[in-house]
Amino acid sequence: MKQAQAEQQVPKPVDETREVDFYNIAENRLKVFERDGYKCKYCAKQLTRFSATLDHIQPVSKGGTNTMDNLVTACLHCNSSRGSRPVMDAIKKNNAEQTAASDANKPVSNFL
Numbered sequence: 399m400k401q402a403q404a405e406q407q408v409p410k411p412v413d414e415t416r417e418v419d420f421y422n423i424a425e426n427r428l429k430v431f432e433r434d435g436y437k438c439k440y441c442a443k444q445l446t447r448f449s450a451t452l453d454h455i456q457p458v459s460k461g462g463t464n465t466m467d468n469l470v471t472a473c474l475h476c477n478s479s480r481g482s483r484p485v486m487d488a489i490k491k492n493n494a495e496q497t498a499a500s501d502a503n504k505p506v507s508n509f510l
């Protein structure tokens with residue numbers, strides 16, 4: 399009996415990219431906030447654990463993961479409500495996004 403149990407305790411291979419989720423696990427979110435000093439990476443506003451949000455550097459839709467390296471602390475303002483940004487900021491951001499989006503949507507032949 400004891401031998402059989404011991405044999406079953408084979409260490410499981412850990413897929414770190416899957417196991418370490420800093421976006422959905424509250425405890426891990428705090429680690430990102432702490433790394434960034436609870437300051438918004440975009441406007442440097444001092445945040446709290448209640449007002450801080452996480453922003454993906456590379457969007458999940460473009461293959462970004464929930465790893466610590468791909469997440470930054472952002473205030474709600476910078477993270478999601480683009481409509482309330484200063485106009486010039488919104489224009490710059492929108493232009494950058496449109497350029498990236500149109501590049502991604504171009505047929506391959508346009509690159510040749």
Ligand SMILES: [Zn+2]
Nearest residue numbers: 438441473476
């Ligand atoms: Zn901000």
